Amino acid sequence: MEVSRSPAAIKPQDGPRFRDVLGPGLITGASDDDPSGIATYSQAGAQFGYTLGWTLLLTYPLMCAIQMISARVGRVTGYGLAENMRRYYPAPVLYLLVGLLVVANTINLGADLGAMAAALRLLVPGPAVLYIGGFAIVTVVLEVFTRYQSYASVLRWLTLSLFAYVATVFVVGVPWLTVARYLVLPHVEISGAYLTVVVAVFGTTISPYLFFWQASEEAEEEKEDPQAKPLVEGPEQAPRQLARIQLDTLVGMGLSNIIALFIMLTTAATLNAHGIKDIQTSSQAAEALRPIAGEFAFVVFALGIIGTGMLAVPVLAGSAAYAVGEALRWRVGLSQKPGRAKAFYGAIAAATLVGAGINFSPLDPIKALFWSAVINGVAAVPIMIMIMHLSSRRAVMGQFTLGPGLKTFGWLATAVMAAAAIGMFATWGD
Template sequence: MKVQDHAASLSEVHQSVDTTVQHKSGFRKILAFFGPAYLVSVGYMDPGNWATDLAGGSKYGYTLIWVLLMSNLMALLLQSLSARLGIVRGRDLAQANRETYPAPVNFLLYILAEIAIAATDLAEVLGMAIGIQLLTGLPLMWGVSLTVLDTFLLLLLQRYGIRKMEAFIIALVAIVGTSFLIQLLLAKPDLPEVAKGFIPSLPDDTALYIAIGIIGATVMPHNLYLHSALVQTRKIQKTDAGIKQALKINFWDTAIALNLAFFVNAAILILAASVFFTAGHTEIADLHEAHRMLEPLLGSKLAPILFAVALIAAGQSSTVTGTLAGQIVMEGYLRLRINPWLRRLITRLVAIIPALLVIWIAGEEKIGELLVFSQVLLSLQLGFAIIPLIHFVSDKHTMGNFTIKPIVKVAAWLISTVLVYLNVRMVWSEAGSFISQNQLWWVDVLIYLVGFAFIALLVITVIYPFISRYRQKGSARMHATKVTLGSLEAPVYKKIALALDFSQNDEKVIANALAQGRPDTEYVLIHVVESASARYFGKEANDFETQKDQEQLDTYLRLLAGRGVKAKGVLGYKHRAKSIVRIVQQEEADLLVLGGHGHTGLKDWLYGETVNYVRHYVHIPVLVIQ
């Protein structure tokens, strides 16, 4: 774990894809930009959206397709604003919030963002578990428990870089899209009736409620944090022309990716309309029921299998992007970094525990209600992501020539108002129905207090940037008018520590350490004894390995003394990384030189991450020799 002053968003992959390289064809240059929006798009087709699409299609046929199109256009505008923030200012949404709002407001915004991510992950857990159950017959309790294993998948993907992760997500999206395309071909929808569905109409109040649910489930708050960070994985030319090109290509990337998400959501609704609505089954909203009805109504065993496979793929793709969003939120608001696998494990456990409790206490039939509850939690957070985003991209002080145009600003505020109203209405409706059934007065009071606090925070989020004299720090793309590098005097290291593992790599470590020193520099040779008894008893062990390590250390010291190098040796015990840190601090070394083990993936768990740990806990320069 590390508290940082400021770091680039998703620093492990920041600017890792170079778009400034001259390609022979313009297509390859465009392709270098493409990718971030596809990671974002999976949030628009995750399992949380399926219930509302199924409900709309089964009850009203093709009538509500226009709602999907409208919500997709809203999402396109908001995601393009998120990408603009990341490209122009070099900040993600969480970082920009931290630089603008006071600390108490930021803390509340952070808590709400974490709740939204946990709610998103809950929907993904349930979706994957239901998909596994539908495909294999495994009890839902076991399916939910198995979803913890995707922590290892994310760890593996992050080791291979952002482009491999994007390729993996695109492959999963392709599986979802292909599955529904085949199901649509089997269902043979009435195309003229599908076309009529793009004409706006709301048959009754229930249709309005379902429409609100579709919009609320489609526009995901964590995606706005995610997109503003993912676009920064591309290294671009920090000129007006380079930024303008990046904005243009990223808009097309977003448009293509979100249209694919629209196709998936529309396919679910059209499938429900052509299979369930036309057969008179107008109350289908449960994933289990939809899966069960597909085979008898379509007369094909392939359709329910494809439905389950698509559900698993949608859940798995969403879970990767949800973890990235969690990392962005934690680092941006708190400037706190923890290992990605630990972050993923915590997020997944927060989602799994309530799901297991509901299944254990209330039974599997209550899972549908838990899925709806996760979407209500998402609705609470939406306004707190959209409103600051509009403020930031409208600020000419930090966006310069790339501030949004007045007509875009009006459209953004209109969309924000509509979405906040619809989501507040949905939450109010859910809270009202709960209060009417609840018998405990103090629970009702608590709900009202939370509601008032929610509205107060929303008002502060809207008004504060208008009335505050505080101005955000300058854009990351804008350079200071006067730049000085100082005298650039070379540092003088009086005492250099070397961490040795008594392997063939020691020669490189010693050579590099000597290159950093001067004739009067003192060197401290460190080796950590790793025998079982030494790990337990420490220096009191004095076992055979300890004796041999001391002999090896003395040999090194003798050879260095023969070259006129002043050096001393220190053995450490027990925890390797902690021992190195302790000895370096005791010896008051000015520089630490150590070898990188080169482990990746699961080997870091087996052998430890010495370099990572050490560099976080010593306050001197660290030179790592690979």
Template structure:
């Protein structure tokens, strides 16, 4: 096995310890690009359907959840930096094993399903770009992602793949070209409009699930653990580091939510207002980009899907592998890194198999991407509950325990996701 040093994704510093070529997977460095965008194919499909089916009615979710999303990320980073342990390790130490294993199991299942639909989206993107059998392209996509994760440092290939995500700015171009009722957009962005229907609640859960992404909380925590161990920050140095994390988190989350809002507005202006799409209708995601890209809309969408999927798959699989490692109390070191790498391989393999099965049975890919976000939304509540409870323990977060505003914002997001799930259940059984 070759050994080399790995460049961190967050600040570019070189690690001093020699590690296996694939050991970045154990550290789960999510990378600035992935944290900033948080818009993998599942997210793009969800925001597109939200705009197509409900117009501008769900814009408020992306706007009003911004403070809570920032607060949750800051708590996750603070817990990891102070304790120098990941979220799952801290949760296991402080709370009931039954609740902890329940939360981790749901998280791993949701991540595996998310991987499956992202691999499927890669297959569809390649089919749009080069043509060929969707089934074989989907299988090849999963294998290619696995090879990249095993052999190339995330920071290295993210520097190349991030340029593919520029295709997402095509949604900005669309809203500048089409007729958008900006007064209505402003109203719907700050005043919630809620429909007491099962379909609306499902969409609300999906938007919450892809906006408040649990895997990014786990991945960012592991990033902070690694950075804290490498730098040895304590006291004032730690506080300076956390101030930098706060600035980065505010900016990255703003960029992520801004893209989500643009996708939703573009879909509402094209599919909902012009094509009169309604809840449950089949939607073509490339149709949204036609006012700008015209005959090349499918290719532009394919680039966005391909780039975002390749950037999202490593933290999705890596955070799931880290959760498993913490559940089994694997001690840090080379042996633990190898075990995590094998779990990561298994997770990607399961996701690829599931993607091939979805392709074989001709499952509508847009709906599959959407339901992945629904699953994320339904599984995020237990994770958020454990995380917010950690924020009240001084031994885990230090002085942050006294920051009632962050805790209040985090509880607000937790209660909102739980309320949406409960409302959906009530409507479903009626």
């Protein structure tokens, strides 16, 4: 006679699996240190030494707050940010913001693919067109044709590539007491050059594509688990899920900011210390390290650019596709089979391939990246205002509207990004 087993009779796991605790937040945070971000942090360290470390200490709680709020919107409602915005805001506003996001993401994609190719050429000389095309095709194929859970696991493991920058810090040697002093007692210069870099660090660290990606991935994770429900429908799941989101986000954003700080420290200890202060790209930073810090630091730094690019490119393409698909009511989701979500996967491929093509256009990639930062600066504030409004509405979040702590830090992050946008325009001509 066959005996059925009740759920209570099934032996539970000894503890939560890695993927059950650290997922969307970890991947989102790690993708923030993309090759374009590495260039910004390298420039900060090369130009101003150890004096800008405080910016990453300040952005950490603000970044955690807005990412945690975005994740909660996705997990509570079961929908991404663009889908929620479509339901509650005028369509023209949504289309404008999504359009800005897509343009900025595509430019960033192009810059990241170009930086990955440049880093690989430093290690293995070869044609740029082959390397850029190869990276673009590989990331698209993996994102479109790999099963979602397997692909998410690949992205989690790719976060380990960030530790390349931990290794370089300990190779080059850093005066930790000096670093600690500047972290605790910030040195601020009232100059156009200094304020421009501060604004760039803030804009690179808190970026709109991260909001859309983490919210959509929370909704995706819920749909992949047959026992999970949006929290508005399954409030009994809330304590565990909200605690997971909090831990996942704190760890992911902490990793992001620590690695960004280590990149600053590496270039401060090497390039700035030797009078090299003008770094435009991440590959230039890697190449400049070789004669100063040695072959090992150079190789590790260059490999880190490639690894972080492999993580960031699919996140940039995916967040753009989620935003467009949700705004236009497409079937979306990396867990969908390609034949059932052709437009969504087509958007991923189009963003990646257009980004790759930017590298072969007359457009200057450095100037293009500047305009991407401008677009992100313009779009971030209204998007953050909408996120704060959504997450405070009982009609959207049910009983899971924001508490006073998250609400305070979320609005503070919005105010800081508004100030950064104003600062960006104020220092435009400097």
